[in-house]
Amino acid sequence: MPDTTTDATADTVTATKALLEVDHVTLKFGGLTALDDVSFEIREGEILGLIGPNGAGKTTCFNVMTGVYRPTSGQVRFDGTPLTKMKRYKITKLGIARTFQNIRLFKSMTVIENVLVGADAHSKVGFWDALLRTPRYRRTEGEARARAAELLELVGIKARHDELASNLSYGDQRRLEIARAMATGPKLLCLDEPAAGFNPAEKVKLMELIRKVRDAGYTVLLIEHDMRLVMGVTDRIVVLEFGQKIAEGTPAEIRDNPAVIAAYLGVDEDAS
Numbered sequence: 716m717p718d719t720t721t722d723a724t725a726d727t728v729t730a731t732k733a734l735l736e737v738d739h740v741t742l743k744f745g746g747l748t749a750l751d752d753v754s755f756e757i758r759e760g761e762i763l764g765l766i767g768p769n770g771a772g773k774t775t776c777f778n779v780m781t782g783v784y785r786p787t788s789g790q791v792r793f794d795g796t797p798l799t800k801m802k803r804y805k806i807t808k809l810g811i812a813r814t815f816q817n818i819r820l821f822k823s824m825t826v827i828e829n830v831l832v833g834a835d836a837h838s839k840v841g842f843w844d845a846l847l848r849t850p851r852y853r854r855t856e857g858e859a860r861a862r863a864a865e866l867l868e869l870v871g872i873k874a875r876h877d878e879l880a881s882n883l884s885y886g887d888q889r890r891l892e893i894a895r896a897m898a899t900g901p902k903l904l905c906l907d908e909p910a911a912g913f914n915p916a917e918k919v920k921l922m923e924l925i926r927k928v929r930d931a932g933y934t935v936l937l938i939e940h941d942m943r944l945v946m947g948v949t950d951r952i953v954v955l956e957f958g959q960k961i962a963e964g965t966p967a968e969i970r971d972n973p974a975v976i977a978a979y980l981g982v983d984e985d986a987s
């Protein structure tokens with residue numbers, strides 16, 4: 716686990732390649748500029764936090780990265796490939812997965828079935844293979860189940876694989892959402908406020924899980940309101956305010972940044 720508060724670690728992170736690049740992205744909703752010439756990158760293997768006060772543009776930025784919105788100008792590149800005109804399912808196939816602020820599970824399916832739905836999005840088995848239950852289909856299905864079980868193990872809910880998703884606690888439903896997103900085989904996992912509604916003990920467990928996910932080889936983007944969680948788990952942080960990037964750096968740098976403090980305290984930077 717890298718200690719990202721040291722300069723040496725910051726240098727190490729700098730040396731890794733950019734997995735996703737947000738390049739001068741502007742997005743307008745009618746007269747409102749939700750993102751204003753925003754640029755930053757997510758580096759392979761890091762946990763990047765995207766923070767900012769309410770309405771700063773975090774979700775919009777997330778939606779641009781995952782193909783929900785197209786930027787008015789600028790470009791997003793993933794592994795060097797421009798995403799700007801790509802359909803959402805193609806973006807998933809390229810290797811970007813996300814969870815949602817409001818949990819979106821199939822509540823009447825079992826826990827493992829929810830993960831298998833995610834895996835299906837990535838499956839190479841065709842319609843006829845599935846219909847005729849060909850050996851190729853059965854082999855693939857077996858592999859998908861084993862993989863789904865591994866993911867449930869990773870997020871800590873394997874013992875409950877046969878339960879209905881609706882029977883899980885709120886915290887475990889969020890864990891299941893993460894496992895389902897990981898089942899699409901992403902390189903980049905985007906978590907949209909995963910700690911919403913969590914108590915402090917659940918937040919500590921979530922931090923452990925996020926680190927575990929990164930240590931398993933994923934790059935993680937985290938939008939989160941809880942500062943303690945963001946500061947405790949990320950390698951770097953990008954801060955938005957009124958659609959503009961106002962700061963970028965390690966948690967220690969962000970904590971001491973006057974523009975960030977002013978944005979969060981709601982005071983005028985010049986007056987502070």
Ligand SMILES: Nc1ncnc2c1ncn2[C@@H]1O[C@H](COP(=O)(O)OP(=O)(O)OP(=O)(O)O)[C@@H](O)[C@H]1O
Nearest residue numbers: 744747748749767768769770771772773774775776
């Ligand atoms: N679909 C939309 N149509 C019009 N305006 C929108 C739309 N989505 C977001 N906005 C506006 O864009 C700005 C940025 O919103 P966004 O939801 O990205 O902020 P946020 O940082 O995620 O906020 P929060 O922390 O409250 O979730 C806000 O002023 C919001 O009202």
